Amino acid sequence: MNGCKNHFPFRLQPLPYPLDGLEPYLDRLTVTIHHDRHQRGYQEALNRLLAKSPEKQCLSLEQLICQADQTPEGQELAFQAGGLWCHEFYFDCMTRTGASLTQPSGCLAQRIERDFGGFQRFQKDFTDAAIKLKGSGWVWLVSGPTGALSILQTPLQQTPLVHGLYPILVVDVWEHAYYLKYQNRRDLYLQNWWLLADWEFALQNYQLCVNGTAPR
Ligand SMILES: [Fe+2]
Incomplete structure (x- = not known):
């Protein structure tokens, strides 16, 4: 299972644009800290939790989110997995300034x-x-x-x-x-x-x- 996409150990997904690609609306420092520290924080915390739960290492990120139990440990796992998933999706929802349509099609x-x-x-x-x-x-x-x-x-x-x-x-x-x-x-x-x-x-x-x- 090691190295499989979307399985433990999870990797930090690179941004789909340069760190300053969202300027001037989102500045380089904000994007850098958000991605390299906050998103990385969820990724690393999730991997630390899964390292102690070998039985969950074969689950995808979506399975970890949707199958989490209500125990404190389960909720912590869901929080970290959700944090990683939400941030991957969020950064994919933006594109370099001027690079996309300005409204849906x-x-x-x-x-x-x-x-x-x-x-x-x-x-x-x-x-x-x-x-x-x-x-x-x-x-x-x-x-x-x-x-x-x-x-x-x-x-x-x-x-x-x-x-x-x-x-x-x-x-x-x-x-x-x-x-x-x-x-x-x-x-x-x-x-x-x-x-x-x-x-x-x-x-x-x-x-x-x-x-x-x-x-x-
Ligand atoms: Fe965030």
Whole structure:
């Protein structure tokens, strides 16, 4: 099992762009600390836990998240696994400044129109959910099994997978994601985050979902 993709020992997934590739909206220092320290922290903590639980070393990251039991040890494992999974997905949801569409396209655009009444309405609802999220967590665009879209807030390192939902796009609203640059102005972080959102990645996720293959 050692060295298998998506199995113990888990590796730190490289960023899909340079550390300064999200400038000026997310600065190099913020991205460096977020990826190289926070994401790495989850990856290393997860590997340390799994090193003591050989029976779980053959499980994928998704299995570790969804099959976690309610014991303190199980919840710690789910937290670290979720932290790694959420951060991999978050960094994949952004692209170099100016490198992606500025809004959704194809079947995803059509479904956003149907389920939210248009892209601008969706953006407002998603942004409001991110601003209003209490404490640390994530805001997701998710799809149900039939392709219906909704906005989901999750606390700490909880993923939509545990709700049976498929992630399409996510924003990290833990303070470590933006505080160095934006301090308490989460609203400005979100305003600029929209300029980094990778709608081509989101469309791929949605197409996999509606085609019956869960993303990731
Ligand atoms: Fe984070």
